[in-house]
Amino acid sequence: MKFGIIGGGSWATALAKILTDNKNSIYWWMRSETSIKYILSRGHNPQYLSTVYFNTGLLHLTSDVSTLIKNSDCIIIAVPSAYADVALQELDKNIFQGKKIISAIKGILPEQNLLLNDYLAQHFDVELKNYFAILGPCHAEEIASEKLSYLTFSGIDQETTHDISTFFKTAYLNTVLNHDIYGVQFAATLKNIYALGAGIAHGLDYGDNFLSVLIANSADEMAGFLRKAGIKNVEVGTIEHNPITRNDPASGIRRETTNYAASVYLGDLLVTCYSLYSRNRTFGNMIGKGYSVKAAQLEMNMVAEGYNASRCMYFINQKIHAEIPIAETIYQILWQNMLPSEGFAKIEETLV
């Protein structure tokens, strides 16, 4: 399998490191010609994870997406979810035929309010069996410093999911197999909302006791949503639910079977909620302290993922009808001018 990575940010750079550490020659797209020249001449990305040095002999850098796609079997899309549409919209409708697409996007395309697989199905006729997602609790900085991390590879074609994962297994990266392709993507979106909520709670001066209750109840709310919205409830003729399969240490294969306490669900929620430096946490903290959304965005000069995510999930849940009072209240605080203190007085009532 030949891999191509679309994206020049820190997560794309981490994935390029993993694949080239395994001696894979890769195509790598980024918009900036300056960055491309810099990487080729100096061996590292000037803007992201700049401590990571590459064997440039393994890198085919390009600023033309079509070139990358034509030369790759597996295309990893690793741009921020808000930019995926811009990066892909000019491409030929048939360009992804015969290719495997791997999403490394953490969230829903906000303009379209779609998961990437649904966007690709609409615009490029990509079938779900050719679509995979790499997700899990994985700060790119810890990949850069080779701290042991776990990434989950999800796809309904279990054999190919496993084949893809083998290219990523390294001394510092363990791989987990999963086939709940909708669930893992929704979880990656929801966790940003709950992390933003944890930030608001902190800004409102709640303590650690309350925070742990809020995050535990958020985990439960997320699991409740995923039970209704995950792959089990999606019409996919080919999927065969495997029985409880244990890890097989001999072959190095580890599987989770829609266990909502697994790293791709609960682990990712925890690392995001308890990270003191995340944008969601910082943004939420400002909202809790009384900043307006506009003022917080200007102050931070960026958008926290949970902000758009709360709106996306609010509308998606109009069809799913899961009980998600925490996520919905955060939507109301951010988008419908509900006072944070009033919203949390409501949330307090739902917690156990």
Add this chain to the structure above:
Amino acid sequence: MKFGIIGGGSWATALAKILTDNKNSIYWWMRSETSIKYILSRGHNPQYLSTVYFNTGLLHLTSDVSTLIKNSDCIIIAVPSAYADVALQELDKNIFQGKKIISAIKGILPEQNLLLNDYLAQHFDVELKNYFAILGPCHAEEIASEKLSYLTFSGIDQETTHDISTFFKTAYLNTVLNHDIYGVQFAATLKNIYALGAGIAHGLDYGDNFLSVLIANSADEMAGFLRKAGIKNVEVGTIEHNPITRNDPASGIRRETTNYAASVYLGDLLVTCYSLYSRNRTFGNMIGKGYSVKAAQLEMNMVAEGYNASRCMYFINQKIHAEIPIAETIYQILWQNMLPSEGFAKIEETLV
């Protein structure tokens, strides 16, 4: 109901604050006559939560346990689990007849390897229907500063559990009802083991990505144990499992129905694992850094709860036969001279 509290530490002091904030006159036992005199003359406990001032008109302080028990309907036992036996062993075998006992002990009696209810049944013929537990993610310091917290009241007699909880509901304390009396006590024990494990991981220089995977998998392991060991599998003729009952905000009653993401299970695990200042975390960190158990204990001048807990749960699980590889490996590291790095290499293989 007249309450008596046995114990003079920070958690006993927090419970005394809650009950007296609700204008309940209470009996309060502590060993130290000096502390008793100090509290009566100065209005606060000199050693624990010293910022909490009491209405001393509501306090009947005594250093005689029998006096307290005779004058109370509900006896709250809030001494460290290792001292419960010492505090109670001289008492008359029938002294608890007609009384309700409320455990505020977080863990198993280490010498006897028994939950407090089983100890009380053996030594004082206390029936399970007269036994209750107060547990949940609740640092006493945050009760002292009146940060909103949630405590779970567990008992198989649901009506009395509810009645007891009403004495504790305050502006800063929400109460949750539960009847999984074995499960909540095992959870309170297991969480200390997992927090100690998180400390070892930190000492071994794993990063935040790994820590979130470890804690998420610990949550799953705990739920797996509780499914086998919780009240559902204990012979109690009187219990009737209530169907999924939602909170009733009108009456202020909130229930959880053996939902392992609730605050008393997952919430307590999170607050313990993510608390940087906990003894379990500090102790584990030293073990991970290469200290022997003996050296770590001497250095800290105290025992981390998770140390004894790992041994207790190891032996208890010989009967339950749950799969608890994380907890068992921590037992082997602490009690059987397994190298921390070797133990964690084993744990790594089980994580998803």
